[in-house]
Amino acid sequence: MxxxxxxxxxxxxxxxxxxxxxxxxxxxxxxxxxxxxxxxxxxxxxxxxxxxxxxxxxxxxxxxxxxxxxxxxxxxxxxxxxxxxxxxxxxxxxxxxxxxxxxxxxxxxxxxxxxxxxxxxxxxxxxxxxxxxxxxxxxxxxxxxxxxxxxxxxxxxxxxxxxxxxxxxxxxxxxxxxxxxxxxxxxxxxxxxxxxxxxxxHPWDKVTASQCLEALANNYGIELPHWAREAMCRRLRCCIPQHIQQFFDYLHEDMRRTGQREVTLEDIERVYSKDMLGIRGRIDLEHYEGRLKIALGNSDYRIAMELLTEAAVNNGFLNNESIEGYMSYYHTPERQGRVLILDMLRMLEHDGYLSKTTGGYRFVSRLIEDWWREQNGDHFRPIADRISPSGA
Ligand SMILES: Nc1ncnc2c1ncn2[C@@H]1O[C@H](COP(=O)(O)OP(=O)(O)OP(=O)(O)O)[C@@H](O)[C@H]1O
Ligand SMILES: [Mg+2]
Structure with missing residues (x-):
C-alpha cells in the first residue's frame, strides 16, 4: 500500500x-x-x-x-x-x-x-x-x-x-x-x-505462524499449547500460510472425531502423515506439480521433477556432484545440459522449492519435500547410478 x-x-x-x-x-x-x-x-x-x-x-x-x-x-x-x-x-x-x-x-x-x-x-x-x-x-x-x-x-x-x-x-x-x-x-x-x-x-516466521495457530485454536475453543504449535511449525519447516491453516484444519477435525480436547505430539505426527501427506493433502500439493508443468512444459518438467526427487530421496539435499551428473546426462547436440539445468535450478530457487546452500541446494519446505518423496521416490534411480558404468 x-x-x-x-x-x-x-x-x-x-x-x-x-x-x-x-x-x-x-x-x-x-x-x-x-x-x-x-x-x-x-x-x-x-x-x-x-x-x-x-x-x-x-x-x-x-x-x-x-x-x-x-x-x-x-x-x-x-x-x-x-x-x-x-x-x-x-x-x-x-x-x-x-x-x-x-x-x-x-x-x-x-x-x-x-x-x-x-x-x-x-x-x-x-x-x-x-x-x-x-x-x-x-x-x-x-x-x-x-x-x-x-x-x-x-x-x-x-x-x-x-x-x-x-x-x-x-x-x-x-x-x-x-x-x-x-x-x-x-x-x-x-x-x-x-x-x-x-x-x-517471505514465508511467515515461526512466531507469526505460531500466533496464527494460537488465534485459530482460540477461535475454535481448543487447547494448542506453545510446544504443540512449535512442533507443527517444525514439521512444516517453512511456514506458508496455507499449509499452516491446512495443518490446523486437519488437526482440529481429528480432535473432534476422537473427542479429544488436548493434543499430543503423537496426534500431530499422525495427522501430518495421514492427512497432510495423505490423499487430501496431496490434492493441494498437486497444485505445485501443475504449476511446474505450466512453467516448463512436459519434457523439461520431467527433468525438474527428477532434480526435486533426487533431493527428496537424499534427505532434502541436492548436492553439486548430482547437479554435475544431470548436466552431463541431459547434454545433447541440441541442448547444453549445463545451461538447461542452471536455468531450471534458478527457477526452482526463485519459486521457493529449493534454496542454495553450501555444496548444493536444499528443499525449503519439509512438507513439499516429504510429499515429493512419497509421490515420486519409489523406484527412483539417482543420477549417480544412471551415469556410472555399473548402473548403466
Ligand atoms: N496472510 C494470510 N492469512 C491468512 N490466510 C492466508 C494468508 N495468506 C494466504 N492465506 C490463505 O492461503 C491460501 C492461498 O492464498 P492465495 O491463493 O492468495 O495464494 P497465492 O500466493 O496467490 O497462490 P498461487 O501461488 O497459487 O497463486 C488461501 O486459501 C488464503 O486464504
Ligand atoms: Mg495467486
Whole structure:
C-alpha cells in the first residue's frame, strides 16, 4: 500500500500459495475504502494472447464508475450493436474481446490507459498471473522458444512498460504463481520488467505462524499449547500460510472425531502423515506439480521433477556432484545440459522449492519435500547410478 501511495509499480514475488492473490485483493479493498484509489484486478490466467489480456483489463473497468464510460467509448463502434449494461462479466468480456485483434490491441490498450489518465482518482491495476501469459507467449503449446514467440512476448512486455512509464495516474502490481524474472530471463527480456520494483514476500516466521495457530485454536475453543504449535511449525519447516491453516484444519477435525480436547505430539505426527501427506493433502500439493508443468512444459518438467526427487530421496539435499551428473546426462547436440539445468535450478530457487546452500541446494519446505518423496521416490534411480558404468 505504501508503494502504491508513492506512485511506484511493483513486481510481487513469493512462493506458491503464500497469499499473493489474497493479499493484493485485500490491499486493493483497503485502498478503495479510504477513497484514495480506484482498484482494478485483472486475472490473466486464461489469457492466451495480448488481445485476451486487453479484453480482461477493459472488462474489469466496467465496475469502476467514472472510468467505464470513457473506456466504453473507446469500443463505441463495436458495442453499439446492442445494450451492454445488462451483460454479465463473462458476456461483456466476450463482447469486448470481439473488438480487439492482432492489428489494434495496442491502440485499444492505449485507449484504456488514456481513460485511466483522465480518471479523477489514481488507478491501481493488479495483473495476476502475468507470468503465465508471458510464458505462454514465449513458448507456445509445444514449449519451444522461437524468434516469433520471443518477439510476441517482447512486444507485450514493451507495451506494458511503455504505458507504465507514460501514464502517471496508474500504479501497476504484477505477480503470479510462477516467477516472472526466470521466464523473462530465458528470453533475454529481463530489462522489460525494470519499471517494476521487486517486492519479496517471505514465508511467515515461526512466531507469526505460531500466533496464527494460537488465534485459530482460540477461535475454535481448543487447547494448542506453545510446544504443540512449535512442533507443527517444525514439521512444516517453512511456514506458508496455507499449509499452516491446512495443518490446523486437519488437526482440529481429528480432535473432534476422537473427542479429544488436548493434543499430543503423537496426534500431530499422525495427522501430518495421514492427512497432510495423505490423499487430501496431496490434492493441494498437486497444485505445485501443475504449476511446474505450466512453467516448463512436459519434457523439461520431467527433468525438474527428477532434480526435486533426487533431493527428496537424499534427505532434502541436492548436492553439486548430482547437479554435475544431470548436466552431463541431459547434454545433447541440441541442448547444453549445463545451461538447461542452471536455468531450471534458478527457477526452482526463485519459486521457493529449493534454496542454495553450501555444496548444493536444499528443499525449503519439509512438507513439499516429504510429499515429493512419497509421490515420486519409489523406484527412483539417482543420477549417480544412471551415469556410472555399473548402473548403466
Ligand atoms: N496472510 C494470510 N492469512 C491468512 N490466510 C492466508 C494468508 N495468506 C494466504 N492465506 C490463505 O492461503 C491460501 C492461498 O492464498 P492465495 O491463493 O492468495 O495464494 P497465492 O500466493 O496467490 O497462490 P498461487 O501461488 O497459487 O497463486 C488461501 O486459501 C488464503 O486464504
Ligand atoms: Mg495467486
Amino acid at each position: 505504501e508503494r502504491v501511495r508513492e506512485g511506484r509499480h511493483t513486481l510481487l514475488t513469493a512462493q506458491r500459495r503464500m497469499g499473493k492473490t489474497s493479499l493484493i485483493r485485500e490491499a486493493l479493498r483497503r485502498l478503495k475504502c479510504t477513497g484514495e484509489f480506484e482498484p482494478l484486478f485483472a486475472d490473466l490466467e486464461d489469457a492466451r494472447d495480448p488481445m485476451d489480456a486487453i479484453a480482461e483489463i477493459a472488462t474489469q473497468t466496467s465496475s469502476a464508475q467514472g472510468l467505464w464510460p470513457r473506456v466504453k467509448s473507446g469500443f463505441a463502434n463495436f458495442l453499439q450493436q446492442g445494450p451492454i449494461e445488462e451483460l454479465g462479466i463473462s458476456e461483456l468480456r466476450v463482447k469486448l474481446r470481439a473488438g480487439i485483434d492482432r492489428g489494434n490491441w495496442k491502440q485499444r490498450g492505449d485507449a484504456i490507459f488514456a481513460a485511466i489518465d483522465k480518471h479523477e482518482k489514481p488507478v491501481v491495476l493488479a495483473l495476476d498471473e502475468l507470468p503465465i501469459l508471458i510464458n505462454r507467449l514465449l513458448k507456445g503449446p509445444d514449449y519451444r522458444i522461437t524468434p516469433e514467440r520471443k518477439q510476441a512476448a517482447d512486444e507485450f512486455m514493451s507495451w506494458l512498460r511503455r504505458v507504465g512509464q507514460a501514464h502517471r495516474n496508474v500504479r501497476m502490481i504484477v505477480f503470479g504463481s510462477i516467477g516472472l524474472e526466470p521466464t523473462l530471463r530465458l528470453a533475454g527480456l529481463s530489462a522489460q520488467a525494470n519499471i517494476f520494483s521487486p517486492f519479496e514476500l
